[in-house]
Amino acid sequence: MRTRNRLLTVTGVAAAALAAAGLNSSAFAATTLSSGHVDVLDAEWDGVNLQLHVHDEEAGVEYAPADVSLSVPAAAKVANPGYGFLGTGSQVWLLPDDEVVADSRGVLFPGISTEHLTTGVFGGDAVTYTLTGATRNGGSTDDFSVYTGAGSRWYDSNPATTSYKSKSFGVATHNHANWAFEEPGTYKLTFRVQGTVGGVAKSATATYTVVVSS
Numbered sequence: 001m002r003t004r005n006r007l008l009t010v011t012g013v014a015a016a017a018l019a020a021a022g023l024n025s026s027a028f029a030a031t032t033l034s035s036g037h038v039d040v041l042d043a044e045w046d047g048v049n050l051q052l053h054v055h056d057e058e059a060g061v062e063y064a065p066a067d068v069s070l071s072v073p074a075a076a077k078v079a080n081p082g083y084g085f086l087g088t089g090s091q092v093w094l095l096p097d098d099e100v101v102a103d104s105r106g107v108l109f110p111g112i113s114t115e116h117l118t119t120g121v122f123g124g125d126a127v128t129y130t131l132t133g134a135t136r137n138g139g140s141t142d143d144f145s146v147y148t149g150a151g152s153r154w155y156d157s158n159p160a161t162t163s164y165k166s167k168s169f170g171v172a173t174h175n176h177a178n179w180a181f182e183e184p185g186t187y188k189l190t191f192r193v194q195g196t197v198g199g200v201a202k203s204a205t206a207t208y209t210v211v212v213s214s
Helices: 012-021 099-105
Strands: 032-033 036-045 050-056 061-065 068-072 077-079 091-095 109-114 128-134 144-148 153-156 168-169 174-176 178-181 185-197 200-212
Touching: 036 099, 036 128, 036 185, 036 200, 068 109, 091 109, 099 109, 168 185
Parallel strands: 032 068, 036 109, 050 200, 068 200
Antiparallel strands: 036 050, 050 061, 077 091, 091 178, 109 174, 128 168, 128 185, 144 153, 144 178, 185 200
């Protein structure tokens, strides 16, 4: 069982202070995470509401998704493995599902976590993560996907299909997959986590910023 430090980010502290003073917080840059084990989708339950955080496993720090920018460097580029949903380009930017590989390339090892959710709370002891929106440089994109193994898709941003948008995960689990980006640019990925508590649907939605460098 890992030990967590529940820390408010510098960005969050500054934004809170500015909000209290009635000032604009847009001048404060988000924290950039570019390598190491990071649970990008990390759900928590406070007894009333579901919440989404980004958990930096290396530093033991949790962030609000709005306070974080995930950096995907040129070092993440690999040969396109040839799965049809990855397009026709010769290369893709890949955050791998293997921590040793991620560390050797100096890129993020992204996780999807429900390990802070305890059994016996959510119906079926499961919650669902849904990709509700994806843009690249402000426009709709089909350039993002999450997959495992030999091209087994979990998520695909392709707006032409309604498939590969939602996946259920058992509570108290920790999951990893390949996160693939087909083009450089600034991605905005919106995810919702949803579960049922006592027959009532509970959910939380957050937008994540991912900057893919050429």
